[in-house]
Amino acid sequence: MTKPLNSLAVVTPSYGPDADQFADLHRSVLEYTPEDTVHHVFVPRADRQLFAAHEGPRCRVRTVGELLPKRYVKVPRLGMWVNVLRPWPPVRGWVMQQIVKLAATAAMDADVVLVADSDVVLVRPTTAQRALVGGRPLLHRLEDGVHPLMTRHVLWHRVARELLRLPPPPEPPLPDYMSPLTFWDPAIVRGLQRRLTENMGRHWADVFGSRLHVSEFMLYGLFVDEVLSPPGGRPPSDTSLCHKSSDESPMDLPTALAFADRLGPGAIGMMVSAKSGTPREVRQAAIKRCAEVANRVS
DSSP states (O other): OOOOOOOOOEEEEEEEEGGGHHHHHHHHHHHHTTTTTTTEEEEGGGGHHHHHOBTTTTTTEEGGGGGGGGTEEEEEETTEEEEEEEEEEEEHHHHHHHHHHHHHHHOOOOSSSEEOOEEEOOOOOOOGGGGETTTTEEEEEEEEEEOTTTTTHHHHHHHHHHTOOOOOOOSSSSEEOOOOOOEOOOHHHHHHHHHHHHHSSSHHHHHHHHOOOHHHHHHHHHIIIIISTTTOOOOBBOOOSSSEEEEEEOHHHHHHHHHHHHTTOOEEEEEEOOTTTTTHHHHHHHHHHHHHHHHHHH
């Protein structure tokens, strides 16, 4: 029987350029999660002051270096980290963000962690129980979501299977586990870390950070589906949590409002990608409209 899920934490890696988007996300965490839910944001030391105003009983602002072994050193102005024991290859910023998600989630004293990118905003009340489908913990899994032309996703599959000591992947299509908003089980992440350390004979962060191409979501998903799950017993999928646009071009107001109007009944959050360059006032209008749609159909 699945244990009850009572406590929820929220984890977000961020940095200076996303400070405004994070502010929107944090306001939504305060509004839509229980009063005992704490939002943990991890940022570069140089950016800490940009986030310090959010710190309080429901927000912990920590620096990336606090999560890492002391052998990791930030390279000034390059956005990279170096493991002084194995300096090549350096760990690029987006890989370090993935390490932060894994390390932070594993350190949480909560039943479930909501891993949220900075440019996500919650639009519906969210508790730990939302991490269940039919009484079982959910997994974001888009069946056949990776097709042959998605070469980077195919590579992430292959690397994840190498790190987990699984057979090479079959030919695409393959499942896609990527999501800007998803639930993770801290105990599963700790088990994943142990698996990497045991398989490679090195600290899990060194194993992960040594790869130029790697995905934390592919690794977590394949670990759950192919290492932990018995044959025919994969956890239920739920890809409805985050309403997002696959188009990363800037939205104008009519496009943004039409996007918001398509919010699904199962979505607890929405995302207008920071990479899209959508004007802030347009993004704010989309957030407001999504909240209105959520209220109508909840």
